[in-house]
Amino acid sequence: MKKFIAATLVLALVFALAACDTPATGGDAGDAGSKLTVWCWDPAFNLFAMEEAAKVYKQINPGFELDIVEIGWDDLQTNLITIAMSGQLQALPDIFLVQNNAFQKNVMNYPELFADLTDFSVPYHQFGPSVVAYSTIGGRNFGVPFDNGAAVAAYRLDILEEAGYTLEDFTDITWDTYIEQAKDILAKTGKPLLSGGAGDMDLICILLQSMGASFFDADGNPDIVGNEYISLAFDVYVQLVSNGLMVEVNSWDEYIGTFNNGIVAGVINGCWILGSVQQADDQFGLWGITNLPKFSNVSGATHYSANGGSSWAVASSSSNVDLAVDFLTQTFGGSIEFYENILFAAGALANWLPAGESDVYNEPQPFFRDVPIYALITEFAGLIPSNYTGVYYYEARDAIGNAIVLVLAGADKDEALKDAEDTLRFWMMQ
Amino acid sequence: MNLYKRRNLTGWAFLLPAALMICWMSFWPMAQSFMLSFQTGTGARMRYAEPLNLNYGRIFNDRVFIQALQNNFYYLLIQVPIMLILALILATMLNNKNLKFRGLFRTAIFLPCATSLVSYSMIFRTLFAFNGFINTALVRVGILDAPYNFLTNAPSARIVIIIALIWRWTGYNMVFYLAGLQNIDGNVYEAAKIDGAGPVRLFTRITVPLLRPIILLTVIMSTNGTLQLFDESFNLTSGGPANGTITMSHYLYNVSFVHSANFGYASAISFVIMSMVAVLALIQMKVGDKR
Amino acid sequence: MSHAAKRRIGTAFRYTFLSAVSLLSIFPLYWMAVASTNRTVDILRGTLIPGTEFLNNLRFLLEGQNITGAMRNSFVNAASTTLAALVICSLAGYGFEVYHTKNNDRMKIVLLTAMMIPFATTMIPLFRMFAQMGLLNATLAVILPSISTPFLIMLFRQSTRSFPHDIIEAARLDGLNEISIFFRMFIPTMRPTYAAAMTITFMGAWNNFLWPRVIIMNNEMMTMPMLVANLTAGYVTNYGVLMLAVLLSTIPTVIVFFLLQKSFAEGITGAVKG
Numbered sequence: 001m002k003k004f005i006a007a008t009l010v011l012a013l014v015f016a017l018a019a020c021d022t023p024a025t026g027g028d029a030g031d032a033g034s035k036l037t038v039w040c041w042d043p044a045f046n047l048f049a050m051e052e053a054a055k056v057y058k059q060i061n062p063g064f065e066l067d068i069v070e071i072g073w074d075d076l077q078t079n080l081i082t083i084a085m086s087g088q089l090q091a092l093p094d095i096f097l098v099q100n101n102a103f104q105k106n107v108m109n110y111p112e113l114f115a116d117l118t119d120f121s122v123p124y125h126q127f128g129p130s131v132v133a134y135s136t137i138g139g140r141n142f143g144v145p146f147d148n149g150a151a152v153a154a155y156r157l158d159i160l161e162e163a164g165y166t167l168e169d170f171t172d173i174t175w176d177t178y179i180e181q182a183k184d185i186l187a188k189t190g191k192p193l194l195s196g197g198a199g200d201m202d203l204i205c206i207l208l209q210s211m212g213a214s215f216f217d218a219d220g221n222p223d224i225v226g227n228e229y230i231s232l233a234f235d236v237y238v239q240l241v242s243n244g245l246m247v248e249v250n251s252w253d254e255y256i257g258t259f260n261n262g263i264v265a266g267v268i269n270g271c272w273i274l275g276s277v278q279q280a281d282d283q284f285g286l287w288g289i290t291n292l293p294k295f296s297n298v299s300g301a302t303h304y305s306a307n308g309g310s311s312w313a314v315a316s317s318s319s320n321v322d323l324a325v326d327f328l329t330q331t332f333g334g335s336i337e338f339y340e341n342i343l344f345a346a347g348a349l350a351n352w353l354p355a356g357e358s359d360v361y362n363e364p365q366p367f368f369r370d371v372p373i374y375a376l377i378t379e380f381a382g383l384i385p386s387n388y389t390g391v392y393y394y395e396a397r398d399a400i401g402n403a404i405v406l407v408l409a410g411a412d413k414d415e416a417l418k419d420a421e422d423t424l425r426f427w428m429m430q
Numbered sequence: 431m432n433l434y435k436r437r438n439l440t441g442w443a444f445l446l447p448a449a450l451m452i453c454w455m456s457f458w459p460m461a462q463s464f465m466l467s468f469q470t471g472t473g474a475r476m477r478y479a480e481p482l483n484l485n486y487g488r489i490f491n492d493r494v495f496i497q498a499l500q501n502n503f504y505y506l507l508i509q510v511p512i513m514l515i516l517a518l519i520l521a522t523m524l525n526n527k528n529l530k531f532r533g534l535f536r537t538a539i540f541l542p543c544a545t546s547l548v549s550y551s552m553i554f555r556t557l558f559a560f561n562g563f564i565n566t567a568l569v570r571v572g573i574l575d576a577p578y579n580f581l582t583n584a585p586s587a588r589i590v591i592i593i594a595l596i597w598r599w600t601g602y603n604m605v606f607y608l609a610g611l612q613n614i615d616g617n618v619y620e621a622a623k624i625d626g627a628g629p630v631r632l633f634t635r636i637t638v639p640l641l642r643p644i645i646l647l648t649v650i651m652s653t654n655g656t657l658q659l660f661d662e663s664f665n666l667t668s669g670g671p672a673n674g675t676i677t678m679s680h681y682l683y684n685v686s687f688v689h690s691a692n693f694g695y696a697s698a699i700s701f702v703i704m705s706m707v708a709v710l711a712l713i714q715m716k717v718g719d720k721r
Numbered sequence: 722m723s724h725a726a727k728r729r730i731g732t733a734f735r736y737t738f739l740s741a742v743s744l745l746s747i748f749p750l751y752w753m754a755v756a757s758t759n760r761t762v763d764i765l766r767g768t769l770i771p772g773t774e775f776l777n778n779l780r781f782l783l784e785g786q787n788i789t790g791a792m793r794n795s796f797v798n799a800a801s802t803t804l805a806a807l808v809i810c811s812l813a814g815y816g817f818e819v820y821h822t823k824n825n826d827r828m829k830i831v832l833l834t835a836m837m838i839p840f841a842t843t844m845i846p847l848f849r850m851f852a853q854m855g856l857l858n859a860t861l862a863v864i865l866p867s868i869s870t871p872f873l874i875m876l877f878r879q880s881t882r883s884f885p886h887d888i889i890e891a892a893r894l895d896g897l898n899e900i901s902i903f904f905r906m907f908i909p910t911m912r913p914t915y916a917a918a919m920t921i922t923f924m925g926a927w928n929n930f931l932w933p934r935v936i937i938m939n940n941e942m943m944t945m946p947m948l949v950a951n952l953t954a955g956y957v958t959n960y961g962v963l964m965l966a967v968l969l970s971t972i973p974t975v976i977v978f979f980l981l982q983k984s985f986a987e988g989i990t991g992a993v994k995g
Contacts, residue, residue: 042955072954441820451869
């Protein structure tokens with residue numbers, strides 16, 4: 001028994017020492033010189049791009065060092081809030097990645113976290129206007145756009161052909177035509193054209209942005225009841241689901257499964273979804289991509305939209321703001337070489353328009369029947385209407401996501417939207 | 431110093447490390463959140479609300495919170511009794527010295543709570559999917575005419591959550607019962623058997639009364655756990671359809687980290703949850719903690 | 722029906738029931754193991770047959786993530802939390818029951834409220850506190866908030882109820898002081914409870930996610946749950962790799978349980994006499 005106690009005490013001591021021994025450094029923001037710390041997620045995409053950017057920047061600034069901490073967006077958001085609420089700004093890294101949809105919210109709620117980049121030499125005019133808009137608040141710029149969330153419509157060409165259609169029949173079309181043809185394809189092949197999460201707002205948001213519409217008016221007040229755009233988007237969504245043209249699933253993995261397993265014959269989402277599409281190598285050469293259907297008779301309606309995407313922010317607490325901005329400007333906002341490096345290895349597309357002219361963007365992609373899809377998507381990206389996200393974007397998504405579920409279950413559309421607006425207004429009350 | 435006083439002081443000394451740690455790591459932050467629950471604003475710009483009870487006043491006008499509250503109590507009332515009775519039965523069965531493969535059975539039944547949420551929520555969703563195993567089986571047996579979308583309909587989605595909770599936590603509670611059963615003198619059983627008591631009688635007349643302190647503990651813990659339920663709502667159903675399965679803690683998380691963070695309101699919700707758990711625990715202790 | 726036949730049916734029922742429950746419980750682990758040997762497409766097609774991708778998934782995981790570091794960090798965190806929690810909470814639980822007075826009975830209820838508040842609420846003040854102490858990214862900051870839990874104190878307090886108090890009196894008469902009674906009499910007798918508490922605390926600390934994720938902001942201190950979360954954060958999730966990581970992070974808890982289950986289920990009641 002004595003041995004047991006002795007062993008316990010020794011162990012306790014060892015652990016206590018191990019615990020105290022750990023260097024208690026905060027975020028590395030205070031480290032002057034030429035080392036920067038970055039927070040971002042997705043090793044195959046953002047982390048890879050950052051590493052490549054560091055390589056390119058080292059040619060200009062040989063002493064440059066980059067420390068990248070991997071952290072998912074949800075967790076990064078939690079950390080930003082925790083740091084802001086507790087006033088411990090020194091815990092921030094020098095640079096962090098922010099989802100485009102959440103950028104305005106974070107800057108408006110926690111302006112003290114963000115360095116104002118307006119007066120630095122970031123070439124904003126060389127980026128698509130809609131991506132710059134995400135990180136622009138009150139005419140000031142707070143982010144360097146990176147990830148391209150341009151929406152694409154991808155189709156299984158073999159299934160289209162089985163029903164007597166080609167990709168051209170789905171290019172530059174309206175939603176009415178889309179629904180007509182989708183019904184025909186379902187009847188002939190038994191395959192729905194789309195899938196999506198039940199109550200998931202991705203598709204609705206894509207539809208709204210394609211018309212340049214938002215859940216809010218220009219002053220940031222809820223604009224749901226009587227919003228013609230939302231009403232139209234709902235109608236399309238309900239038609240898709242109730243006619244069996246869109247399969248509703250309950251999670252992301254099931255969603256990926258619907259096209260990887262050939263249950264559905266098409267996908268509409270941000271272009272990053274193509275990474276998951278290409279996982280099914282038995283569907284090699286069977287896919288084609290084109291622009292989205294558009295709403296007919298709506299002013300401002302386009303074939304282009306976006307979902308997701310993200311931009312780099314620089315922490316105001318960084319002791320190296322100049323270096324951080326220069327690094328981002330010289331790479332993400334100024335290096336064709338950099339964008340060429342990340343295109344094939346990560347499928348990361350440029351928002352920086354000069355990169356789109358590079359030859360590598362025009363190389364044919366065998367998975368997509370030798371079509372140079374990257375040039376195509378870059379072209380789409382320049383045509384996306386901007387939309388207002390604001391502080392309460394996620395609340396609005398939440399409220400309207402519930403409304404669509406209720407409408408599909410048989411509730412009256414106008415009443416559901418009225419309830420959604422009430423809920424949203426309730427959440428906006430401080 | 432008399433003996434009584436010295437005993438009393440020793441008692442406090444035993445409590446001291448734990449009490450200090452709880453004060454430092456729980457009560458101090460709780461006090462700060464309590465102050466926060468009267469404030470409103472974001473980031474460094476928190477200010478006291480006008481009127482002071484603004485956040486608390488909001489709560490019961492909040493439709494989503496009311497829905498979440500109902501969901502939580504639905505889970506609590508149905509899931510906790512089933513789970514604890516099942517855990518007790520399993521523990522009694524596994525306590526049998528003549529049972530073969532006891533170690534394997536015990537480990538297997540404990541496994542679910544060690545299994546990562548990521549994989550188990552994926553499996554549950556797959557099983558209950560429209561084309562999933564459960565639908566296929568029910569249609570084949572003839573219980574259903576056509577596949578039913580369990581997770582997109584609120585009543586059935588809630589039942590899936592309850593099944594998932596029972597699956598995950600029964601083995602966990604069994605562990606405490608197994609440990610508790612060790613402290614029951616085997617002779618008590620032998621004596622009862624000689625008196626002609628059957629297994630059911632042994633269970634209700636000896637096992638349950640003697641395990642009462644531990645049963646009380648698991649009831650309090652499960653009540654607390656269910657009212658603070660987060661994982662299943664978040665991972666299995668994302669709170670949907672239309673908040674039909676969302677829990678209070680999940681809503682709290684949304685208010686804190688998904689929506690434009692409203693920590694004053696979130697803190698107020700927390701203290702409401704705490705009061706509810708505390709009242710229930712107090713009732714349970716009054717009923718179950720007789721000496 | 723004869724007594725023997727009845728018993729045989731009872732036995733058959735017992736084994737069938739336990740086997741069925743065990744199979745249901747093991748299935749997800751089996752699924753996870755199978756998934757870790759397959760590619761994403763096959764997993765999403767619902768395969769239940771082991772595939773050939775295990776080595777590829779393992780290579781991908783080892784190259785892409787610091788899995789050994791994360792395992793080590795998780796282990797250090799979980800082991801130190803468990804050890805400290807067991808000592809501190811069993812002292813308190815014992816104190817509550819053995820030196821039972823009206824006052825500390827009331828205090829028990831007060832202590833219990835500490836577990837009734839959702840953690841998301843106390844997280845921000847805690848973060849501020851640790852940041853001001855300069856303990857961001859420190860093991861100490863990870864473990865301190867979870868070493869004194871009302872639940873464990875209650876578990877030990879409730880279990881102490883069945884601890885024969887006459888042993889304490891006898892030991893006092895033998896001249897043992899209070900602290901040695903605790904270490905020499907209480908701990909050995911209550912080994913089943915300690916084993917159960919150890920299993921549960923280890924598991925809780927091993928799987929703890931929200932707090933470590935907030936307080937740890939570098940790659941060196943990353944834990945397994947953080948690593949798993951990162952694997953699902955990208956645009957494209959490789960489910961084979963994800964399931965392999967999940968499997969690896971499940972195994973330690975299962976081992977701890979398996980090693981300890983004998984001591985909490987086949988307790989050593991004899992130790993009291995020895």
